[in-house]
Amino acid sequence: MSTEQQVLDRIERARRRRPVVREERITLAHGSGGRATQTLVQAVFLDAFRNPLLEPLEDGATLRLGAGEEGVRVNLAFTTDSYVVSPLFFPGGDIGDLAVNGTVNDLAMCGARPRYLSAGFILEEGLPVEDLRRIAASMAAAAAAAEVEIVTGDTKVVQRGRADGCYITTTGVGIIERPVTLSSAAARPGDAVLVSGPIGAHGAAVMLARGDFDIEAAIVSDTAPLHGVVAGLLDALPGGRVRTLRDATRGGVATVLNEVAAASNVAVVLEEAAIPVRPEVTGVCELLGLDPLYVACEGRFVAVVDGDHATRALDALRAHPLGEQAAIIGTVAPEPAAMVLLRTAVGGTRVVEILVGDPLPRIC
Amino acid sequence: MRFVDEYRDADRARALAAGIAARCRPGRTYAFMEVCGGHTHTIYKHGLEDHLPPEVSLVHGPGCPVCVIPMGRVDDATHIAGQPGVIMTSFGDLLRVPGGTGSFLGAKAAGADIRMVYSPLDALKIAKENPDRRVVFMAIGFETTAPSTAMTVLRAAAEGVPNFSVFCNHVMIIPAIKAILDSPDLRLDGFIGPGHVSAVIGCEPYAFIARDYRKPLVVAGFEPVDILTSVHMLLGQLAEGRCEVENQYARVVPWQGNPVALEAIGRVMRLRPHFEWRGLGFIAHSALAMAEEYAAFDAERVFDLPGIRVADPRSCQCGEVLKGVLKPWECKVFGTACTPETPIGTCMVSSEGACAAYYNFGRFTRDRTRGPAGEREVSRA
Secondary structure, three states: OOHHHHHHHHHHHHHHOOOOOOOOOOOHHHHOOOHHHHHHHHHHHHHHHOOOOOOOOOOOEEEEEEEOOOOEEEEEEEEEEEEOOOOOEEOOEEHHHHHHHHHHHHHHHOOOEEEEEEEEEEEEOOOOHHHHHHHHHHHHHHHHHHOOEEEEEEEEEEOOOOOOOEEEEEEEEEEOOOOOOOOOOOOOOOOEEEEOOOOOHHHHHHHHHOOOOOOOOOOOOOOOOOHHHHHHHHHHOOOOOEEEEEEOOOOHHHHHHHHHHHHHOOEEEEEHHHOOOOHHHHHHHHHHOOOHHHOOOOOOEEEEEOHHHHHHHHHHHHOOHHHOOOEEEEEEEOOOOOEEEEEOOOOOEEEOOOOOOOOOOOOO | OHHHHHHHOHHHHHHHHHHHHHHOOOOOOEEEEEEEHHHHHHHHHOOHHHHOOOOEEEEEEEEOOOOOOOHHHHHHHHHHHOOOOEEEEEOHHHHHOOEOOEOHHHHHHOOOEEEEOOOHHHHHHHHHHOOOOEEEEEEEEOOOOHHHHHHHHHHHHHHOOOOEEEEEEEEOHHHHHHHHHHOOOOOOOEEEEOOHHHHHHOOHHHHHHHHHOOOOEEEOOOOHHHHHHHHHHHHHHHHOOOOOEEEOOOOOOOOOOOHHHHHHHHHHEEEOOEEEEOOOEEEEOOEEEEOHHHHHHEHHHHOOOOOOOOOOOOOOOHHHHHOOOOOHHHOOOEOOOEOOOOOOOHHHOOOOOHHHHHHHHOOOOHHHOOHHHOOOOOOOO
């Protein structure tokens, strides 16, 4: 075995070690959705709450309820998410429709039809009531579009300076109507990897809306409810042929696929030229030194499906308005296990690592 | 992005790869140093080594501004950030750079007001918006970023913003290249010269490298085709027995550089007698400090600095990596104790650092990839 190979094996062992939080305090990196978030969740929360439903750390938990003599069984998907986006309003959406769509999408990734949501509000003293009305109206519209109802909630107000205008937590329940076995650990060599549309628009839109850069570009968030397009895919490929569904939120497509590669102990091999990115998103990412693969989407998901049915999966996605620009972006290979590789447009191959901390812009 | 696609075209890359292979003399190996971290980033991000024959190896140089910041300067900056009423501003790359007493990210979590900015002008804006606070800009970078720092100080002076100052850590590329050339344990056949730095300083300052050290240098752009073209040009010089400074990046780099930018640096900054570089030690006349006339904007004079000198951790071999003596993966702590998440050395922090680039993008040998990933069976181990 070559020296380099030995080093790489040592690194792989280090990567798989039990995560330890080394920091004494929470830093912003713990909220980025990348490696630090994973470490925190595993070392603090999973350690404290460990149970078989939580353990897979999927987008939501699947609850199998009922049974008994009558044989009435209900499979529920159950999930929760908090929304702290700044600014509250951005091109293509606001914190309200984000809070509905995000939780609806987590349910959709479990293969469920979303039904009911709760909404908890933490409001900062001084928030204009008119802003809150706008947010509530857009939540109502998003809920109607997604055919879910907001059936319970809570409101708290904190002192000025203790919150950034408005934070929202939504919890969702959905019914799993199809016999699905979706899991991040289900990807197998030979499977195909698809994405439901151009990536990175949400993250780019919000970054520009923050006004930190004097860049103007017509980028609108991709926030949208995905259960409809998911249902079409599941109907087209029944019988476990859809292995994994993940919405590519924080940490982007790269981070989600790293989680799939690790959980399934396979390699994911992406074709850079096949990954759909709108030119204006590419442009903004170039300027800021970011990689669209790590930029958050709020209305896009990654699907791993049986490779023999990749085309049918693509057709099913493209049949829905939210999947018109879906693409097959890669394949699953046996080796190197737990890694994501990218065949670059210029003809090379490189590793796509999980996001570390915030995607920091390069300076020169 | 048509203007970029042209320089990322797979057919052009393959044609250049064939040209590069054809120019290699049988039985000979070639080692070229890409001085600039931006080039290192491009090479790994696009997997460019796949286009190079085994005879050609690229050695990663010291041109990553974050990587060469010594730990003591980070501690000094953290000390300033901890003073009452201070807002410290910094480029994002710096937040995770470890000093002897932790990083900006840790200091921020512990209560210091440290804000990420994208330009020194953003820092000046924060100063104007917070007249009762003292706003410090942590200036780092080569001649690429020094002009914007200088311009910002000129504007602060013109507008009279008394609560703004600069903690100046600007360094210069030529003394670093000279230190590398004088290092006894390195064998190089030529240099891929930095692009953005050269847009400021021009190509003339590199003349001594060809004349005195007999090494060819090609100033290169930052796209994959730029870098492959530059390697092709370097091999062309060697094949023809030439040893010159050539400019592949003429679409951005004028031969004479940018006199306006140089003039701004000259007005606001002065040469330091010496400056410590991470891993390279003290190099004479290698960095810039604020000039006497702008002392009011010089954080080193506005604040009492402990002037901490911290030895690099013993396990860290950033110095050898920065000089190109070690490949990133040859460092003892690479990828195990030192990762992008918990970096020990600076080369693991910035995306332009050789270690971070190798860890994030290059961390596998070609012969491990089978099936759809690996038609090539090249191992670089």
